[in-house]
Amino acid sequence: MIYQGKARYPVTEIILHCADTRPDWMAGRPLAEKVAEIQRWHVQERGWRDIGYHWVIDRDGAVAPGRRETEIGAHVEGHNRGTIGICLLGGYGAKADDPFERNFTPAQAVAARRLIGAIKGRAAIQKVSGHNNYAMKACPGFRGAEFLSAD
Template sequence: MRKIDLIIIHCSATPEGKDFRTADIDRWHRQQGFKSIGYHFVVYRDGSVHAGRPIAEVGAHCKGHNATSIGVCYIGGLAADGKRPKDTRTENQKKALMALLTLLKLRFPNAEIRGHRDYAAKDCPSFDATAEYKDL
C-alpha cells in the first residue's frame, strides 16, 4: 500500500442542483488525457459515496501531491449559473463527507485533510475544508 499523508477535498465544479455521476467525471478526465477518473471517491448530491480510482493507485487530482494523497470529490461547487464558486453541499453530502473522512482518518490516522485550494490557485472545493475538518 502506498503511503498516505493527505486527504484532499474537491468539488466537481458543476452547477448547483444538477446531478453528475462518477462515469461523467471519468469521461471528463479521460478527455483530458488521464487514464481514468482522478478521484478515489465521489459523493453524490443524495449523500451516496461512490468509488473512483482504487486507493492503492496514485490519483490524478492535485498536481505535486497525487503520490501520497487520496482525492475526495463532491458533486457541485458552483452556483446555479455555473460560473460562481459556491458551497452547494447538501445536508446529505455534508453527513456523507464527514462519515467518509472519519473512516479514512481511522485507516490513515496521520493524513491531514485539506482542500484543493490549499495547493492550487482555485476556489475548489468552494469551502474551507481545512478549517471544517480540522478536528477529525
C-alpha cells in the same frame, strides 16, 4: 495504512474537491452514471488513465468509489502521491472562501465526515485540506476543509 503505487507511498492526507457542476447536474440519474461521466472527462478529455478522484459524494450524500485508494490519484498537481482525493458534486460558481452550506448540502457534510473518518481508520491521516491549499483555484468551493475532519 494505505500505500499507493509501486513505490508504496504512505497515505497521509485527504484533499477535498468539487466537481464544479450545477446543483441539478444529472439529477435523478444513478451516482454510478455521474461517476462514469467524470471519468469520461478525465480519460477522454484530459487523457488520464482513469478518474482522478478516489471518492465521489453525491448531493444526497451517496458515496461512490473512483480510482482505488492504493493507486496514486490525479487531483492535485504536485500532491498526488500519498493523498486521497474526494470530490463533492456541485460547487459550480463557488468561491474559495464560501461557507460550505452555500454550495453543498447537509447530507454531503455528513457523508464527507463519515468517509473521512473511515479513511482515518485505515490510514495515518495527518491533514485534511482543500485543493485551493495547493493551487490558485476556487476548488473545493468552501473554506476550512478541515472542519469536515472527524476528529
